[in-house]
Amino acid sequence: MKVIIDEDKCVGAGQCVLSAAEVFDQRDEDGIVVLLDAAPQDAQRAPVEEAAARCPALAIEVLP
Structure with missing residues (x-):
């Protein structure tokens, strides 16, 4: 899994x-x-995907 964040968002x-x-x-x-x-x-995976889902700015992307 790879995690990408967008600090600007x-x-x-x-x-x-x-x-x-x-x-x-x-x-x-x-x-x-x-x-x-x-x-x-x-x-x-589960906590990271939860973090992405809970982000109000959609600043987290989780890739396979």
């Missing part, structure tokens, strides 16, 4: 971090998403 809601803290974090200064792991293990 991110609104800093933090839903990604709540869903998959091992894969996503937020910058302290503005709350914009930080991708910690662009190729997480398959065991992380």
Whole structure:
């Protein structure tokens, strides 16, 4: 799996971090998403897909 984020779309809601803290974090200064792991293990698929679904700005894309 590959994860792509669009920082320009991110609104800093933090839903990604709540869903998959091992894969996503937020910058302290503005709350914009930080991708910690662009190729997480398959065991992380469910939380990563949940993070993408919960993102209000649709800033997360999950590829196979």
